[in-house]
Amino acid sequence: MQKEIGSNFDLNPNIMLNKGSVLHIGRYGIKGSDEVVLSTGRGAEGFVLDTIERRQPKIRKIALVPPFTCEVVIEPFVKRGYKIAAYPINPTLDIDENRFREILISSGAQVVLIHRYFGFDTLKGFEKIASEFVEQGVIFIEDRTQCLYSDFSGLPVDYTIGSLRKWAALPDGGFAVCREGVFEDKPANYDKELENKKLEASYLKYKYLYESKGEKKEFLKSFKEAEEILDAEEKYFRISQAGIEIQCSLNIEELKRKRRKNYEKLYENIRNHMNYRILTPQLKEKDVPLYLAILSEKRNELQIKMREQNIYAPIVWPKPSFMPQICKEAQEIYDTVLCFPIDQRYDEEDIERIAENLRKWG
Numbered sequence: 001m002q003k004e005i006g007s008n009f010d011l012n013p014n015i016m017l018n019k020g021s022v023l024h025i026g027r028y029g030i031k032g033s034d035e036v037v038l039s040t041g042r043g044a045e046g047f048v049l050d051t052i053e054r055r056q057p058k059i060r061k062i063a064l065v066p067p068f069t070c071e072v073v074i075e076p077f078v079k080r081g082y083k084i085a086a087y088p089i090n091p092t093l094d095i096d097e098n099r100f101r102e103i104l105i106s107s108g109a110q111v112v113l114i115h116r117y118f119g120f121d122t123l124k125g126f127e128k129i130a131s132e133f134v135e136q137g138v139i140f141i142e143d144r145t146q147c148l149y150s151d152f153s154g155l156p157v158d159y160t161i162g163s164l165r166k167w168a169a170l171p172d173g174g175f176a177v178c179r180e181g182v183f184e185d186k187p188a189n190y191d192k193e194l195e196n197k198k199l200e201a202s203y204l205k206y207k208y209l210y211e212s213k214g215e216k217k218e219f220l221k222s223f224k225e226a227e228e229i230l231d232a233e234e235k236y237f238r239i240s241q242a243g244i245e246i247q248c249s250l251n252i253e254e255l256k257r258k259r260r261k262n263y264e265k266l267y268e269n270i271r272n273h274m275n276y277r278i279l280t281p282q283l284k285e286k287d288v289p290l291y292l293a294i295l296s297e298k299r300n301e302l303q304i305k306m307r308e309q310n311i312y313a314p315i316v317w318p319k320p321s322f323m324p325q326i327c328k329e330a331q332e333i334y335d336t337v338l339c340f341p342i343d344q345r346y347d348e349e350d351i352e353r354i355a356e357n358l359r360k361w362g
Contacts, residue, residue, distance in 0.1 A: 006312030006341040009169035011202035021248035025175045032177035036186045039237040041163025041174040046076040048159045048176050064109035067330035071320035088327035093117040097125045115143035118280050119150050119289040130156045149288040171198035173243045187236040195240040197226040255344045256288045262342035262351050263289040269355035291339035299338045305361040
């Protein structure tokens with residue numbers, strides 16, 4: 001059987017963990033006056049929005065958000081009655097300072113959510129914008145999920161949030177950090193059902209891939225059930241102890257090294273292909289990539305061809321159902337983007353297989 005590339009992370013049930021670990025978000029270069037580690041990134045975002053409303057009960061509920069993003073990033077705003085506007089980006093995913101400033105003024109947004117894309121610094125110039133609007137009462141939130149391990153300087157934001165689960169086989173994990181004050185009502189309990197189901201799914205996948213035990217449908221069913229548990233969460237949970245121990249047991253430097261090496265190899269192998277455009281840029285010293293993303297007019301056909309070769313390239317992301325009007329650059333990305341895994345699970349042979357199939361079918 002050909003090795004699977006992509007999709008959910010598997011986890012070796014015999015992995016040695018740092019028992020009794022304590023997780024501090026400051027170790028990832030994210031500083032603030034207080035932090036809370038929750039079960040998910042979306043939970044962290046909701047927790048921050050509730051904190052903002054508690055601190056400023058008369059907050060104007062208009063939010064400016066990235067135009068190309070995941071539905072669960074916008075959902076917490078919608079659930080709390082915010083009117084949503086989207087700021088524009090360039091074809092290279094970077095913000096356009098002038099257009100950003102214009103939509104921030106015209107929308108009347110008092111809360112702004114920003115994020116960099118795929119591990120690259122796509123927010124150059126943001127510091128200047130923040131300095132202009134902070135005195136006008138605009139609250140800035142940065143989602144660090146996609147650049148968690150990139151060595152970028154912190155931005156002048158009021159809150160920082162993120163998810164840990166996108167980078168490794170964690171059952172759960174999200175965080176929020178505030179620049180000033182302390183967080184109230186931090187959750188004391190974790191979602192035991194979610195922890196158990198996610199670990200079950202990850203162990204089943206490992207046994208299927210590396211021990212030829214079980215059937216694929218079994219771990220797929222468990223992953224689906226885990227997501228259903230997560231989607232049904234109606235209150236805040238802290239991160240589970242398993243989530244803490246797995247995160248604290250990660251070899252971060254090796255994770256960063258392998259992702260960078262895999263990205264560079266794939267980039268160099270496909271950069272001269274004429275049938276698609278590489279959306280993510282050439283790697284720089286501080287970048288730790290999440291994916292390598294391309295734009296292809298035959299994206300759906302290409303995804304199917306890849307899947308037939310056991311290469312699972314996700315469409316990150318489908319356009320959210322409640323996304324407001326967006327710039328044409330973001331719409332093109334929604335219509336044509338396809339992302340390729342370059343993470344620490346894979347070696348040179350795996351990356352060459354992705355490249356070979358991209359050259360053949362792309």
